[in-house]
Amino acid sequence: MYSITYNNENCLAYRIVPVRRPSVPAPEVRVEETEIPGMDGALIENYGTYGLITIPIEFNFLSRHLEWMGTYRAAKKWLKGSGWLKFGDDRDYLYKVYYVNITDTERTSIRIGSFTAEFVCYPYAYLESGQQEYTAAEVAYNPYEVSHPTYLITGEGMCTLTVNGKTMTANVGQNLTIDTDRMLAYRQDGTMQNTAVTGDYTDLYLLEGENSISITSGFSLSVIPNWRCL
Secondary structure (H helix, E strand, C coil): CCCEEECCEEHHHHCEEECCCCCCCCCCEEEEEECCCCCCCCEEEEEEEECCEEEEEEEEEECCHHHHHHHHHHHHHHCCCCEEEEECCCCCEEEEEEEEEEEEEEECCCCEEEEEEEEEEEEEEEEHHHHCCECCHHHCEECCCCECCEEEEEEEEEEEEEECCEEEEEEEEEEEEEECCCCEEECCCCCECHHHEECCHHHHCECCEECCEEECCCCEEEEECCCEEC
């Protein structure tokens, strides 16, 4: 039976099933068009970024008639907040969800109900394998789109992280996580360390193709590459 998974929980555990396989829209590139009198066409400024995508999924569910509202409430709680969405026929990829809207709720009989969930997502599809930790050498080649990795450093004192010739310096106290996607630095216990780093997070992105990654001797480094594609 076709199913979807949200935040590591499968819809079948809630006794709800998608009515059909969802269609995933292509993200729209962000551009600015400026029309100039006397000029054919327009001036186009391409920002190289993409807008959010919305993936609507219609669900059906079956329950005992006295448990109908309970099943529906459990489904709404499951789909609350942000997280990761995965489709049963595309198991290697994840969609990063900002939030979910529940719309078009209908009770078609005493036991049967339906509703539509709109998943508002980041425009990229992420490889599930790209959410694991690797050595720098293992992620030096990026066959996908430009990615925003997370760097995990252990050691003590000042160090320099160098990616493709660009650097970020960091004062590490046992451990430090540099999250280039959220542009944050923090310890494993969640303590913010933004003032402990100097440099531009965007300089640490992994470009398409070959990348060079190194760190000051005496520190250990692992990378969560966050590989992604359109």
